[in-house]
Amino acid sequence: MNFTAQKADLVSALQKTHAIVASKSTLSILANVLIETNEGKLVFTTTNLQVGIRCESPANITAPGATTLPARFLFAIVRELPLGDVLVEVNDENVASIRSGEAFFRLLGISKEEFPKVAEFEGKPLFSMPQKSLKEMLRKTSFAVSREDPRHFLTGMYFSISEGRLLLVGTDGRRLSRISHEIATEEGYTGNFIVPIKAIEELEKMIGEDGDVHVYLSGNQAGFRLGTDLLVSLLIDARFPDYEGVIPKTGAVTASLNREEFAATVRQAALVTSEQSSSVKLNFTSNELVISAHSPEVGEARVVMPAKFSGEPLAIGFNPTCLRDVLNCMDEEEITLQLTDSVSPGVVSGEGSFLHLIMPMRLPEGEI
């Protein structure tokens, strides 16, 4: 296999694919990137067996073929080369000679036969939607997904399709983000699946502002096609819990709050909390929201902000990080916070379909 390609094209392709390459895998082939030629294009593929990424770059192919080369070394080398043509020749022994200007490198590869198969998705996608929209949806949900939990369904993003809409739900057991958007799909299609958060994190890096994303489903794998790039992920084999049952139908207290002011007030009060596990207390009184916090080792804080609210005065404890996470992902100037009582979830919503639940924390005893 011989080809000549622009350094910039190679860097861009390798950058996308090298993120999921395992740094210390027991399977040495997984440290390699599969390079194939296909009608005037190079196709790069990497996989860690859970997630696979494939992307293309233009090249002048003089002899077609395929090989695998160590991804990190190749990326490091190409990145250092001067701008311009990079000439790559791979012999039958999978030894690659890389030339650019005065620089010459020889890299030892492994036969492509050893590379695990990464699914191809042909035919009609399950649904399509603008990349920009999915990006927005992921931004508002992925932060709520658990990064680690023995309950595997919490470590993935729930995709649910029905009535021409895609619904995304992410939760870590103490908060939940939900958002929906219309999609282009086969009429009457209904289905759902859970994509691991590791794949979602990669998808968020790759997804752009322009063009559509086409989503495919095949067996226990999902594919996301973004232009010529493809991300393939195994699905989490679990049933997503009945999250709708936990969403309160009506709230006893409905407060309308300036988002940025609310976030700033929470941040100030949380300054005295020493750890992530601490809580801040929200106390709704007449036209005021008092946010207070105290930690035995550090001290106390009490910050007041104006708040429009309906219902009886109420005090409730929340994790400040959870509050700030949701406030930061939203764009509206005014947000709505609905509360039922001090042990039921608080509901944060804005203008669109976005909904966020936060479970309260127990307030320390004896505190008013």
Next chain:
Amino acid sequence: MNRIRVLSDDVANKIAAGEVVENPASAVKELLENALDAESTEITVEIKSGGKSYISLADNGTGMSRDDAVLAIERHSTSKIRSASDLEKVVTLGFRGEAIPSIASVSRFSITTCERDALIGTFVKVDGGKLVNVVEVGRPPGTTVEVRNLFYNVPARRKYLRSVEQEAAAICRLVDAYALAYPGVYFRLVHNEREVLLAPKTDRMEERLAKVLGKKTAEQFIPFRYEEKGVVAWGFAGHPSVTRTNRMGQLLYVNNRPVVSPPLYYAVMLSYKTLVPKGRYPLAVLFVEIAPEFVDMNVHPTKKEVRFKNEWAIRDIVLRGISRALKEADLAPHFLSDQYEKPVEAKGDFEKALARHSEPKAPGAWRERESAGGERMSRQAEPETEAELPMKMRRRSSLRFLSQLSDSYILAEDEEGLVVVDQHAAHERVLYEKIMQGLKGGSCPAQRLLLPTTVEVSSGESFVLKENAEFLRRIGFEVRPFGERTFIVEAVPPFFLMGDIKKAVHDFLTAAQESRHERDSEREKVLVRSACRSAVMAHDRMKAEECEALLARLMSAESPHTCPHGRPTMIKMSLKEIEKRFMRR
């Protein structure tokens, strides 16, 4: 000057009856106590064949007159007490007046003695209890007692003596024990003409400790002194990383007398609770000083057991003394330190004494130990009644995060070198202290769950769970019955979010059932430990900031060096040790 009188029957009967001499070691003990009571400052013990064939004990004490020496062979003759009321406040080691006659009746026995200001000494020879002859001899002031062929006339006893090595080890332990209590007395022990112990007079307790238990072991000791209600508990607490499988490494003294005392052993054990693993015993040298009227030494003829008037108070004083010292000390074990490379060097374990006796060694073999004086120890720890024992307080250093190893250990450095932290153990310790602190203030924070988890238990367990529901609530788990044998977990401690709730509940139940009969405060600790353990199992891969936060929290913990189950949280490798390994030193 004659000092010895035969006690009245009244006094003699007050003294618990019984055999004093059971084996060579008990004979040595009686002779040793006599020598110490006679204000000796130099004591040499020489034994052959584990004391079976020959025991001699020479001192430079007050000595005896000719009449005293003869009278000493009669039963219940003593210079130490005179009336029954004296028994209430015994200050000497011996007081029964039984030892010499008992030993003399079962051996070929002789006393050579000379009073300090006398010109001529006395030699008394007794054979199986019968006086053979009394002659005048020359001897420097002091007394030498020789015991040959112990139990030669009691074949039954002789038959039940243990092997030479075992008897020798027992004697060695005994002499070691007394040598520790009397650093101001020169001790020398010779077995089969080989010197086993040579402890020159010293006014520094650490020096004596190093001589008797070995230098390496002595360096690991943490000195302590604590006084309350007129009772002084002082001594040396062993490092939690050095433990034994039995209590032989724990030497207890009451008013400088070696004793066996279950309440004191219990106090030592409690002080190390959560610091040493189950079934392991730390080393300790503990001295309790208490007014003689509050302690009864006359429980057992061998005077080994003592009884306190207020057992609980004494126990608590000792507990507070040792715990305080342990909290202030730097407890991280050094790995690669010599004790791990050459465990035999770490004497202290008295079983090693056996090896010393049975293995033939080059004559110079023990010299090394003798010269192993505590040059590095400059602390003055000999307790004085008024002076506070200067504590060796090493300031707690902070740890700088370096890297994470195999998702299980955190590598860090302090000013001494490399520190390897077991992240699970560290986490457990931090959580444990956090919960215990939260409990003091009422309850710990709880995060309510969006998706409550149901747990199924057996019908027996459901009772236990209901019984403990309130306690669980206080530590952050809100568990509510949900049908016959099903419970629903609605809230968990915030740190537990990623934990396995079902497993935690079952672990908790196991711990609750096992600790049912313990005192409430103890039981709570067990339960909290079980909760912490289940919490830390999940979180493995940590970001650098998380590691840093954990290290900071660990170092601000009360007992940062062990997890609540007693395993170490960290081991250290000093730069010195590293350089040694790379042969740069």
